[in-house]
Amino acid sequence: MKRIALIYGGDSSEYEVSVKSGKHMASHIDRKKYEVYEVLIKGADWRVITDGEDNSCFIDKADFSVVIPSNGWMAESRHHFDLALIMIHGSPGENGLLQAYFEMIGMPFTTCPATVAAITFNKYACKCFLRDTGVKLAAERFIRRGDGYNPYDISIALGLPLFVKPNNGGSSFGVTKVKKLEELNDAIECAFKEDAAILVEEFIDGREMTNGVYEHNGELVRLPVTEIISNNEFFDYEAKYLGASQEICPANIPVELSERIIDLSHKIYRYLGCRGVVRIDYIVRGEEIFFLEINTVPGMTEMSLVPQQIRAAGMTIKEFLTQLLGE
Numbered sequence: 001m002k003r004i005a006l007i008y009g010g011d012s013s014e015y016e017v018s019v020k021s022g023k024h025m026a027s028h029i030d031r032k033k034y035e036v037y038e039v040l041i042k043g044a045d046w047r048v049i050t051d052g053e054d055n056s057c058f059i060d061k062a063d064f065s066v067v068i069p070s071n072g073w074m075a076e077s078r079h080h081f082d083l084a085l086i087m088i089h090g091s092p093g094e095n096g097l098l099q100a101y102f103e104m105i106g107m108p109f110t111t112c113p114a115t116v117a118a119i120t121f122n123k124y125a126c127k128c129f130l131r132d133t134g135v136k137l138a139a140e141r142f143i144r145r146g147d148g149y150n151p152y153d154i155s156i157a158l159g160l161p162l163f164v165k166p167n168n169g170g171s172s173f174g175v176t177k178v179k180k181l182e183e184l185n186d187a188i189e190c191a192f193k194e195d196a197a198i199l200v201e202e203f204i205d206g207r208e209m210t211n212g213v214y215e216h217n218g219e220l221v222r223l224p225v226t227e228i229i230s231n232n233e234f235f236d237y238e239a240k241y242l243g244a245s246q247e248i249c250p251a252n253i254p255v256e257l258s259e260r261i262i263d264l265s266h267k268i269y270r271y272l273g274c275r276g277v278v279r280i281d282y283i284v285r286g287e288e289i290f291f292l293e294i295n296t297v298p299g300m301t302e303m304s305l306v307p308q309q310i311r312a313a314g315m316t317i318k319e320f321l322t323q324l325l326g327e
Contacts, residue, residue: 004034004325005064005081007098009041012090013173013194021300022087024307028317034325037066037081041088041098064107083325084109086276086297094297095121095168110276110324112296120272120294123167123199127291133271135264136290138283141200142167145192151184158202164188166195177203206285209251211265212298212306214277216323220266223309225258227251247305249312257284264289277324279306 006029008022009015022038029036038049039059046059048066057066064084068077084107092098093111096118102109111117120126124142131137139158143149155162164187165175174194176187184200191198208228214221226249251258265280268291279298283290298306310320 001033001035002082002325002327003079004029004036005039005066005084006036006087007039007041007084007093008087010088010090010093011043014089015042017299017301018087018089018093021089021304024301024304025085025087025317025321029321029325030318033322033327037079039066041092061101063105064102081107083107085325086111087300089295089297089299094295112275112278113273116273116275117296120274120278120296121168123165123293124197126272126294129272130268130291133267135268136288138204138290138292139202143188143198143200145196149188151181154184154200155181158200161203163199163201163203164191165199165201166191167197167199168195204283204285204290206283206288206290207253208292209253209261209282209284209289210279210305211261211282212277212279212309213265213269213274214320214324215275220269221313221323222262222266223306224250224312225253225261226305226309227253228305247308249305249308253284257287261289264291268294277306 006022006026008018010018026036026038040047040049046061048057048059057068059066063080065078065080068079084102086093086098086109088094088098094117096114099109099111099114099117103114112120119129124140127137127140141154141158160181161177161179163175163177164184166173174191176190178184178187188198209225210228211225212223226247229246229248231245261282268280269278272294274296276296277298279295281292281295283292298304300307307317310317
């Protein structure tokens with residue numbers, strides 16, 4: 001039986017969502033095929049959680065083994081894992097830090113390699129990586145904390161409205177849609193609370209689409225496209241996690257457009273060198289498909305987008321996880 005370390009938590013603003021994703025995945029893993037240990041990571045504190053409780057079993061970071069303490073009648077034992085199922089959104093599970101550690105100790109894991117995770121987590125680096133591939137991208141300005149910038153010049157170059165977002169991290173925190181020039185400084189300061197570098201991007205008036213991708217038996221699985229219709233100005237935290245949006249899966253778009261989006265997702269997945277399940281977000285304006293960002297550890301709660309796509313494709317979450325984890 002394969003021993004799985006299901007890892008959630010982390011150090012970002014998406015900690016609670018990560019825990020929910022991990023718990024949801026834990027409830028669907030086939031326990032006849034996998035022995036599952038839930039591992040909660042928070043800073044330097046790495047421990048195993050059993051039945052929602054801390055059982056004082058800590059992870060030995062030298063080799064990512066778990067030490068089971070003596071309970072009076074059974075001697076202390078040490079368990080090693082066959083595979084790490086990473087469910088941490090943000091740092092350290094989506095930016096390459098945890099992946100680099102696993103690569104150093106030789107532990108197989110389910111997500112993108114460390115270098116790929118670092119590139120895709122950095123929105124500007126990812127756009128630069130894709131810029132010469134023919135993938136359509138929104139125009140942007142990249143600003144580091146301490147750089148000088150002129151709000152008027154930015155608004156002239158990118159137009160209004162525009163988006164301001166942290167360069168590293170998800171799209172749930174620190175993101176602002178700016179409609180007026182006088183709002184730009186506050187939006188930039190808001191984004192700087194989440195990261196030391198930000199992106200200011202042009203607003204593309206279109207429909208928001210998203211598409212999950214993962215590999216099984218050497219082939220990329222064609223999950224359906226979802227259209228996101230936010231009740232708010234954009235797909236923010238409230239829309240994403242608190243139900244303030246409509247998520248239509250499969251999207252009500254022509255088959256040809258849906259196939260183009262899926263083909264583009266597969267192209268980006270292969271070009272970047274992704275691994276495991278990812279979700280890629282787009283804005284569609286007419287026949288044009290603009291890449292927004294890629295999530296290499298997408299949300300996997302009951303209501304998250306990829307689980308919806310898996311169910312729409314006729315699979316159960318248990319079947320998906322068996323494909324992801326391998327027999």
